[in-house]
Amino acid sequence: MKKKILIRIGSLRHGGAEKVLVTFLKNLPEDKYEIDLLLNLYSGKYLAEVPSWINVLYLNKGEMITTNRLQDIPTKAFRVIYQKVLKTFSSLLYQFILKDKKYDIEFAAIHGFRDEILNSPQKSSKKIIWIHNDLKKTELYNYTDDEFRKFFGFDKIMVISEKIQHDFETLAKTEEEKNKIVRIYNPLDTEEILNKSECGSGKSEDEVPVFISVGTIFPQKGFDRLLRVHKRLLEEGFKHKIQILGDGYDFENIKKLQKELGVTETSTLFGFTDNPYPSIKNAYFYILSSRYEGFPTVLFEAITLKKKIISTDVSGVREMLDNGKLGLIVENSEDGIYDGMKKALEEPESFDQYSENLEHYEIPFNLDHSVSRIMEIIDHL
Known part of the structure; x- marks a missing residue:
């Protein structure tokens, strides 16, 4: 029965x-x-x-x-x-x-x-x-x-x-x-993630590094912090772009902040997409700017696509990133995000070890x- x-x-x-x-x-x-x-x-x-x-x-x-x-x-x-x-x-x-x-x-x-x-x-x-x-x-x-x-x-x-x-x-x-x-x-479903990542266009045309972040647009996700850090780094002469994929009740506030900071040319809010995987695959870095999490599903997707990852030190991240072997874990603050992104732009070769570790990593999920x-x-x- x-x-x-x-x-x-x-x-x-x-x-x-x-x-x-x-x-x-x-x-x-x-x-x-x-x-x-x-x-x-x-x-x-x-x-x-x-x-x-x-x-x-x-x-x-x-x-x-x-x-x-x-x-x-x-x-x-x-x-x-x-x-x-x-x-x-x-x-x-x-x-x-x-x-x-x-x-x-x-x-x-x-x-x-x-x-x-x-x-x-x-x-x-x-x-x-x-x-x-x-x-x-x-x-x-x-x-x-x-x-x-x-x-x-x-x-x-x-x-x-x-x-x-x-x-x-x-x-x-x-x-x-x-x-x-x-x-x-x-x-x-790792197979679904890999298959869907092949559906999009080829490699990004951008000549500057692209940081991508995916998630529901809530204050929890820290996209406000990400945009402020983006502005700070641009002012210091570090050329790069930000892509945010997602929708949520805070979308208009983040859009407003984007305009206030004057970063509409260098950052893009794409809204929700059924298939974020080609965009994740084509970006240089995946960044998790969250203030808190339980076990961020999206990091699993970035690991599956073998991305260079920067993440705030929130619940579940150390477990997912094998205590920092699979990606850079930064302090859970605006300064922490700034330090991580600056390192990625100043010393991109420092991320090669993470890429190497990801190549030989067997996902337990x-x-x-x-x-x-x-x-x-x-x-x-």
Whole structure:
């Protein structure tokens, strides 16, 4: 008999967690499980990639509203209130949206759905959560120990890096709680990355070094820091270009900053693209300017494409870059980014060792292995 699984996530917009979830779903055998994927908002670039055998349900439809324009406020307010009501009175959600279906497993695909899954009226279902972010001491998250402890209400806590695993293990009070924590590398498809990287045009025509960065345009990603460092280096006579690929609620602010700094000629904001891999492949350097991360998926993609990497020292980076053998890890600050980029421009030969190490590096983030591990958890609960 097929296990009935409910998976919850906000939408399938272009974030790392969303991409990872869809990659996981695409690699599941379709005859083994019955899956309902419940979205708060039916939108996102990855919707089209969800396998047809998965039943997609939603609370609201349409694009995410990231502005406060007068004409958008009624729709925005309705969505917020509607979702709040269904979160507070979860029995209404299960009765009217999920049609009283009984689930064997309820799965929060991101940490933000912790309370929704733990407050499910279906007390007999087994509950799993997937933690993609470092929830301790960041500008966006600052979970107290008491808040962290609530995650132990799940039967399994899937974490994606050693750092996050350590944070949870430190707060586990019993062996049983410790056994709930399992580290699983994100399922990512190296073959797909390599194949898609061949789809674009040939080598970049730029005569100056190009630094590329890919990610959702949130303050977390530090694109403001990247542009300010770019300006500083240009003023010092270091010719180079910046490319930023991605979209998000901070896009207009970054665009505004780009104009204020007077770097519109030397930096490009491309918005979201379905296939960033040819651009990554053709750039000189990949740069991660993030203020914080959980386990930055995009670095895995840059490693797969054997790029020269500069990254701020955020959660997951030391693990991914083999403690600095595969790329330059810099202090998590504007000065750190500046030092790393200046080194790349002044001493490009210092990156040759990283390239050499990448040539002989075997990636431990195996797609089949990750999918099998998650299926194992589901099957044994």
